[in-house]
Amino acid sequence: MTATQPRPADQPRHSLRTEVLEARPVNLDGFVEEWPEKGLVAMESDFDPAPSVRVEDGRIVELDGKQRADFDFMDTFIADHAIDVASAEESNALPSAEIARMLIDPRVSRDEVLAVTRGLTPAKVLDVVKLMNVVEIMQGMQKMRARRTPANQAHSTSARDNPIQVAADAAEGALRGFAELETTLGVVRYAPLVAIALQVGAQVGRGGVLTQCALEEATELELGMRGITAYAETISIYGTESVFIDGDDTPWSKAFLASAYASRGIKMRFTSGTGSEVQMGNAEGKSMLFLEIRCILMAKGAGVQGLQNGSISCIGVPGAVPGGLRAVAAENLVASMMDLECASGNDQSFSHSAMRRTARMMPQLLPGTDFVCSGYSAVPNADNMFAGSNFDTEDYDDWNTIQRDFQVDGGLRHVREDEILLARGKAARALQALFAHLDLPAVTDEEVEAATYANSSADYPFRDVLADLKGAQAVMDRGITGLDLVKGLEAGGFSDVAENLLTVLRQRVSGDLLQTSAVLTADFTPLSAINDPNDYAGPGTGYRLQGERWAELKKLRHVTSATDPESEVG
Amino acid sequence: MTTAAPDRTVRLRELSPAMRGTRPDEVVIAVSPAFAGHFTKTIVDVPHAEVLRQLMAGIEEQGVASRLVRVRETADLAAIAHLGAKLSGSGIAVGVLSRGTTMIHQKDLARLSNLELFPQSPLLDPAVFRMIGSNAAQYAKGESPQPVPTRNDQMARPRWQAKAALLHLKEFECIETGRSPVEVEAVFEPAPVG
Numbered sequence A: 001m002t003a004t005q006p007r008p009a010d011q012p013r014h015s016l017r018t019e020v021l022e023a024r025p026v027n028l029d030g031f032v033e034e035w036p037e038k039g040l041v042a043m044e045s046d047f048d049p050a051p052s053v054r055v056e057d058g059r060i061v062e063l064d065g066k067q068r069a070d071f072d073f074m075d076t077f078i079a080d081h082a083i084d085v086a087s088a089e090e091s092n093a094l095p096s097a098e099i100a101r102m103l104i105d106p107r108v109s110r111d112e113v114l115a116v117t118r119g120l121t122p123a124k125v126l127d128v129v130k131l132m133n134v135v136e137i138m139q140g141m142q143k144m145r146a147r148r149t150p151a152n153q154a155h156s157t158s159a160r161d162n163p164i165q166v167a168a169d170a171a172e173g174a175l176r177g178f179a180e181l182e183t184t185l186g187v188v189r190y191a192p193l194v195a196i197a198l199q200v201g202a203q204v205g206r207g208g209v210l211t212q213c214a215l216e217e218a219t220e221l222e223l224g225m226r227g228i229t230a231y232a233e234t235i236s237i238y239g240t241e242s243v244f245i246d247g248d249d250t251p252w253s254k255a256f257l258a259s260a261y262a263s264r265g266i267k268m269r270f271t272s273g274t275g276s277e278v279q280m281g282n283a284e285g286k287s288m289l290f291l292e293i294r295c296i297l298m299a300k301g302a303g304v305q306g307l308q309n310g311s312i313s314c315i316g317v318p319g320a321v322p323g324g325l326r327a328v329a330a331e332n333l334v335a336s337m338m339d340l341e342c343a344s345g346n347d348q349s350f351s352h353s354a355m356r357r358t359a360r361m362m363p364q365l366l367p368g369t370d371f372v373c374s375g376y377s378a379v380p381n382a383d384n385m386f387a388g389s390n391f392d393t394e395d396y397d398d399w400n401t402i403q404r405d406f407q408v409d410g411g412l413r414h415v416r417e418d419e420i421l422l423a424r425g426k427a428a429r430a431l432q433a434l435f436a437h438l439d440l441p442a443v444t445d446e447e448v449e450a451a452t453y454a455n456s457s458a459d460y461p462f463r464d465v466l467a468d469l470k471g472a473q474a475v476m477d478r479g480i481t482g483l484d485l486v487k488g489l490e491a492g493g494f495s496d497v498a499e500n501l502l503t504v505l506r507q508r509v510s511g512d513l514l515q516t517s518a519v520l521t522a523d524f525t526p527l528s529a530i531n532d533p534n535d536y537a538g539p540g541t542g543y544r545l546q547g548e549r550w551a552e553l554k555k556l557r558h559v560t561s562a563t564d565p566e567s568e569v570g
Numbered sequence B: 001m002t003t004a005a006p007d008r009t010v011r012l013r014e015l016s017p018a019m020r021g022t023r024p025d026e027v028v029i030a031v032s033p034a035f036a037g038h039f040t041k042t043i044v045d046v047p048h049a050e051v052l053r054q055l056m057a058g059i060e061e062q063g064v065a066s067r068l069v070r071v072r073e074t075a076d077l078a079a080i081a082h083l084g085a086k087l088s089g090s091g092i093a094v095g096v097l098s099r100g101t102t103m104i105h106q107k108d109l110a111r112l113s114n115l116e117l118f119p120q121s122p123l124l125d126p127a128v129f130r131m132i133g134s135n136a137a138q139y140a141k142g143e144s145p146q147p148v149p150t151r152n153d154q155m156a157r158p159r160w161q162a163k164a165a166l167l168h169l170k171e172f173e174c175i176e177t178g179r180s181p182v183e184v185e186a187v188f189e190p191a192p193v194g
Helices: A016-022 A073-082 A085-093 A095-103 A110-117 A121-130 A134-144 A163-176 A188-203 A217-225 A241-246 A251-262 A288-302 A322-335 A354-365 A393-406 A415-439 A444-454 A465-475 A482-491 A495-512 A546-554 B049-059 B076-088 B126-142 B157-174
Strands: A053-056 A059-063 A154-155 A180-183 A210-213 A231-236 A269-270 A304-308 A341-343 A373-377 B010-018 B027-030 B065-070 B093-097 B101-107 B117-118 B182-190
Touching: A053 A085, A059 A073, A059 A085, A073 A241, A073 A251, A073 A288, A085 A110, A095 A110, A095 A121, A095 A134, A095 A444, A110 A134, A110 A322, A110 A393, A110 B093, A121 A288, A121 A322, A121 A465, A134 A322, A134 A354, A163 A180, A163 A415, A163 A444, A180 A188, A188 A210, A188 A217, A188 A415, A188 A465, A188 A482, A188 A495, A210 A217, A210 A231, A217 A231, A217 A251, A231 A251, A251 A288, A269 A288, A288 A304, A288 A322, A322 A341, A322 A354, A354 A393, A415 A444, A415 A482, A465 B010, A482 A495, A482 B157, B010 B049, B010 B065, B027 B049, B027 B076, B049 B065, B049 B126, B049 B182, B065 B076, B076 B093, B076 B101, B093 B126, B101 B126
Parallel strands: A154 A180, A154 A373, A180 A210, A231 A269, A269 A304, A304 A341, B027 B065, B027 B093
Antiparallel strands: A053 A059, B010 B182, B065 B182, B093 B101, B101 B117
């Protein structure tokens, strides 16, 4: 390609090797120099405060070099709600190297570590994780993640907001192993129909999969309260007072929102990540990781069960500075050190390089996290309305192979095509029956057929968008709830799907999904830090990929049979 | 993605404090603190001279006059565009940040509401700037043009997000708090050879 272009006379001649390197996808990525004064630095900044804490009369009066009178509202919230006052002075007096060693030493239990970390200040937490290289961070994560069994989470969206596509892809995603599925919209008014489709498709694929619809906060809460969605995650928090105020929020308003979800037994977690404050121009001269640690402590103080972190939509920023992906791994570890569920990023697109894309997820995949991705694209990236993910449907077989290569559980599995076609077709037919029962715009047989075999939104007939939007509005106006969906599925002859959805709704009453890292198994048992606590204590202990699950993960699309090398198994 | 070497540069000569325009057929182009000053080109190397030339040509083709204003007190695009709209005789302005992010605004709209927004600066090339100028002029004439088609590239973020943050921080540094908008004149010059 370059050979046909005349080289400008004034440019130096390059070697052919330089030209080959120059053409590699990695050189399309953005890289920038550090600028610590403005917060454009991952985790090693001279402008971060030094740790300190002082307690008087059961109250923190000094935090990381600031006196109480000088606290901003983040400091106040963290001092009053996130740090264990009783242990703060003693824990912070421990040498940081000692705490870092506790994190990686298998003979120190997770509970013993938590007894120390719950008293640490933000600067002290940074001081500890700054000592750790990426392998030590992974070793820490292996022990500190809250739930013993790792899982994964996916995006299921449509470039045309086509509910039939969302239902079919949700069914396939659930069947492939995702424990949670989330959607969002191009045209926001479509939300009720797409959220219903996601819920129905998920319960067809595998009963007990949890779903959410990312929207502006009031609507998202309403869909949750109606039982059309099962959890929420896009509740953004920030590490500086100025960015919080820019978003018309405070730690208290976010905590109030969290309690609104909890009041109905709806699982929810906050969202934060390195780079958001510097992206918005108000990092107040602090490193990305320091600000993220404040976010994590804020989430802890608000009493939510978990956090989606790992630099979500700002991943291009830490990805562009030195040590940025180490900082991202460290922020995941800190969320776990604070005893929060961690949906650990590996979410939005951040690199053109297949090698960098893969390397970015190793610190989460190898030790395992509560959700290795907080948004693996279970649709082709062109259909991903979250602006693309680091992994999409084209990467399924690679992901499954890497799980098999390292004998690690990344939450997915290979599924035979006949099973997938069955689930996709059934999801579309269930939605067809439900829409008919609720008098919503019809799903045609042609659409069911398309959904069964489709790859992307381009493979479906066009919908009458205006009719759909009227239908979506009707869902809201008529006060349709999750129970109406159950009744409609039952009436339409999909009793098993109705039963699955009803069981998900019943979990609201028990409140078990509010426990840290809660997910539902295929038999609707909540699996959380309470009944499935991480018990890693060195080699041979903790979660091991073995037995039935390992047998399942050994399967790939093409595996040569050992007994009959002329055929394939799987 | 990248453009040819600039064949001209632009300097913004300050004339006077910016006043409210009286011509009902004008569009104000309001530029950010570092535009055609600290910076000379957008995030994808479109020369600021070319950005202005295309915007002005798009406006002129619709038989509408353009007027240039430099905003110093903020680097917030919505604020810049809205300030420009309030100074515009027609009530319509185009706001432009140094990195290329652009917005068409109208004075009667709320600051965070707007007529058209072009948030992905890496996707804005000279042809898009010309269409933006043309649309702004049509709004100024009281018409309802088709919005300029938006482009989308899911890999724009990996490539440009960090540089955008860096450019934003630099633009922030050029803010002069309390300085009112200034009427400026674009002085185009051939780029030096070499």
